[in-house]
Amino acid sequence: MPGTSTGPTGTGTKGFNQDTAGVAGAxxxxxxxxxxxxxxxxxxxxxxxxxxGAPGEDEGAGALWFFPATTAGTTVTGSSAINNATLGTVAVKAALGASFGR
Ligand SMILES: [Ca+2]
Ligand SMILES: [Ca+2]
Incomplete structure (x- = not known):
């Protein structure tokens, strides 16, 4: 959802999921x-x-996706994903991507 000088606007809003062309997974x-x-x-x-994050990916192992930022906003082009296999962590019910710490 883009921002403007008066706040966020729905115009130009983008949506992504695992069935979006260029996004890893299904x-x-x-x-x-x-x-x-x-x-x-x-x-x-x-x-x-x-x-x-998709904490339920691969039966609860979880996974993370990253989408680049451009001058035109967030884009699928160049996006990437990582999961337990990429990180070498446990797979069973790890729920990777369940939250992001602050
Ligand atoms: Ca999936
Ligand atoms: Ca940046």
Whole structure:
């Protein structure tokens, strides 16, 4: 949802899920994609990338997706995903992406 000088606007709102072209994975029951989400300027370029968790992915192992930020906003192009296999963590009911600490 874009922001304006007077606040957020629905015009130009984008939505992503695992069935969006260019997004890794497939939408399945109980994925809980979007169970946690945060905008973080991880590369400190002044634009916030979107991090999305799906704690129910792979029967509760969980996974994370990252969407780049451009001057036109968040984009699927160049998005990536990580899961327990990527991180070398436990897989069973780890619920990776259930929340993002503050
Ligand atoms: Ca899935
Ligand atoms: Ca950035």
């Amino acid at each position: 939408a399945e029951p109980n994925d809980r994609f979007g169970g946690a989400a945060a905008f973080v300027d991880g590369d400190k370029d002044g634009r916030a990338e979107l991090a999305v």
